[in-house]
Amino acid sequence: MDIPCPQCGNPNLQVxxxxxxxYCQKCGFAVKVDPKTGQVTPxxxxxxxxxxxxxxxxxRKKEIFGMDGLTFxxxxxxxxxxxxxxxxxxxxxxxxxxGVLFLLYWFNR
Ligand SMILES: [Zn+2]
Numbered sequence: 001m002d003i004p005c006p007q008c009g010n011p012n013l014q015v016x017x018x019x020x021x022x023y024c025q026k027c028g029f030a031v032k033v034d035p036k037t038g039q040v041t042p043x044x045x046x047x048x049x050x051x052x053x054x055x056x057x058x059x060r061k062k063e064i065f066g067m068d069g070l071t072f073x074x075x076x077x078x079x080x081x082x083x084x085x086x087x088x089x090x091x092x093x094x095x096x097x098x099g100v101l102f103l104l105y106w107f108n109r
Pocket of ligand 1: 005006007008009010024025026027028029046
């Protein structure tokens, strides 16, 4: 594939040969190419509204310690609750941990 992505200019477009789909891993742009007729059907416009525009944050998924932000938050909550029961954790401390977890989640969404 030597055609750059029309949305973000990424020169390394990926080709899904099984489904005849050409897509961009950077911004999410995807088109289906009919192998018989050569007809191109847009599947996804990708992140940018205009060519050259930066993709929105949703396509640049952030992770905390290798985990999805929400997974991290839920797991942290579960651990904190477990600690509260097992180690008879002070409720103020538990609330503090929850607050930190939530802030981590919020700023890494
Ligand atoms: Zn792209």
